[in-house]
Amino acid sequence: MTVKDRIKQVAPRHAREGVRGLLVRYGERTSDRRPLPDFLIIGTKRGGTTSLWRYLLRHPLVPRLFPAWNTKTSHYFEQNWARGEAWYRSHFPTQRQRDALERRHGAACRVGEAAPLYMFHPLAAERVHTLMPGARIIVLLRDPVQRAYSHWKERRTEGTEPLDFAAALAAEAQRTAGERDRLIAEPDYHSTAYDWYSYRARGRYLEHLEPWLRHFDRRQLLFVPSETLYSEPAATYGRVLDFLRLPPHELSSYDVFNDRPSRGMDEQVRAELSAYYRPYNAALAARLGMSFDWS
Template identity: 75%
Template sequence: MKNAAPRGAKEQVRELLVRYGERTSDRRPLPDFLVIGTKRGGTTSLWRYLIQHPLVPRLFPAWNTKTSHYFEENWGRGEAWYRSHFPTERQRAALEKKHGGPSKVGEAAPLYMFHPEVAGRVADLMPGARMIVLLRDPVERAFSHWKERRGEGVEPLDFAAALEAEQSRTAGGDWPASDWYSYRARGRYLEHLEPWLARFDRSQLLFVQSETFYREPAATYAGILDFIGLPAHDLPAYDVFNDRPGKGMDEAVRAELTGYYRPFNAALEERLGMRLTWP
């Protein structure tokens, strides 16, 4: 019983801060950029790098990590609720005065790329925003996704069985099931990117191979900062966060997935005009 009061007090403080954010939402500009994908593609690491830049403030309140989940899970809460997660104009001006450059605000939500309604919602609310898209080898992405769900205790099946069950599990349109078990579908990147390509100018979308990001984090980070409109900033270290390496995949499953994705990857290369280095 000793911990009951502190937990209750913490929840009260949290609620007060949320209400304060909503009351001051008219002074909180919408984000400048979104990291929209892909899941298990390095979005957590990229977000950790971005908020180390002195001109990229964290979400409000401080316990929020990298996303509000507004455009897919919390759409019904309204624009004021969404704005409440970002710094005020006054806070941004203070940052800019201190560091001598433009502040840039964003969030990282890999579900945004996958959810079929999000591109239209973002286009309606923030037509000038810039989107960063990390694209990982879909075979490795699928296995890493499965390992994450396995570790979270929501996936009782082995990888091969989970791939076989995916269609039946996600057929009902239930969003949690689509999020948890869409191992294969998430890697058909082009079908999820078409709504974004249709609604935004190509100059607003930056596509980065996750493998390049992992291999050359400093150079990739520098390019992303330039895309967002931020001054250069070197980090002391480029650690990998939330990593689940793809070791241990059955080779027969790997071969099947590699063949499955081959035509989807070729179509993606042609549509984006970029060379992908995946097998």
Template identity: 80%
Template sequence: MTVKDRIKSVAPRAAREQVRELMVRYGERTSDHRPLPDFLVIGTKRGGTTSLWRYLIQHPLVPRLFPAWNTKTSHYFEENWSRGEAWYRSHFPTRRQRAALERKHGGPSKVGEAAPLYMFHPLVAGRVADLIPQARMIVLLRDPVERAYSHWKERRGEGVEPLDFADALAAEESRTAGERERLLADPGYHSEAYDWYTYRARGRYLEHLEPWLDRFDRSQLLFVASETLYRRPAETYAQILRFIGLPSYELPAYDVFNDRPSKGMDEDVRAELSAYYKPFNAALADRLGMTFDWS
């Protein structure tokens, strides 16, 4: 590529970044007119949050985040907490925009975001309870063995995981040592290691859900097995819409987004993980009063 070609390729990116920054500033200046979200999809990573989010924003009464090119989350409660409430509000539509949607479609609009790290981060439940105590939370829970392997495959594909799966599991404790404690001690700290390499830890669901169960009424939390979402998407989608308070809506298709099929796991590793998670899964099922068709 010549220097001239490089300049041509950089210029559009720079222009887009400038426009994006202007939109963010506009969102912050108008933050007083932007209500906080009604619902959050808080987990789990590799559990179908992207698919569910794509289903939700196809509902005519669920607007996208602002600006429109934002994906499914602001990462406010874990990564961008120090930016403040005005910055967070800037990601959501104005009251006028929501009212226009409601007039057009004859129902209540509902706004949210989907961030699978929210469930796992030790401070997020308290932050959400303080800022949006009436919000409703949707929790997708996938077989933790399959979830861990899918998580590793994603990191591997992104080029941030040099180890094979067994070695990554063995290295997890040393890689993430002290990170949870630092997150608790420093509200402005963001840990890539805690996000990237917690393959095993994230599947101990109940310990990460207890802060949510302690702070919110059970009626505000909807727990859905990821496998159920994939096997019976229309039925599960209808259940989630009712939970959020939206009128029913049928999608033309329920495609799976961001899928990484968990084939090829070493059987010895699978057996070890299945045995490891067995007591954690039993405690989760007992606490939630649910059954899970997992390993």
């Protein structure tokens, strides 16, 4: 490749980065005109959050985050807490934009974000409640055995996981040792290992949901089995809209986004994980008063 060709490649990238920087600064300067979000999708990772988020964005009263490339989340309550409230607000539409949507469609709009790590972060529930005590919280919960394997496949595909699934499960405790305690002790700390390699721990759902159940009224929380979203997408979408107090809206299709089917798992590993999660699943079902069709 010639120097001229390289310049042609680099120049547009620098131009885009410059525009993005200007938009980010504009968002922060106008943050006092940008209301906080109405809802959050907090999990679970590999549980269908991307699909549900994209369905919601197809509703005329659910605007995108700002700037437009922030398609799903700001990562504020786990990774960017130190940036402050004005930075967080900068990601959402202005009140003027909200008002325009509501005049056009004759109903209240709803603004949100989807961040699967929020459910798992030990401080996120308290942070959200302090800033947005009236927020509505949506939680997708997938069979933890399938979720763990899909999580590993994602890391493997992205080149951040050199170990096979069984070895990665065995290494998890060592890889993530002390990270949860450090997140609590150092509020501005972000742990990549805690996010990337928590295959088994993330499936112990109830221990991660207890802070949310403690801080929020049960009526503010909607729990949806991921399997129901996949098998009954239209009905589940309708239920979510009702929970968010949005008018009904039919979609022409309900594609599954970011899918990594869990075929090919070693049967011995599957059996071990199924036995491991059985008491955790039973406790979750009892606490929520729900049933889950999980292995």
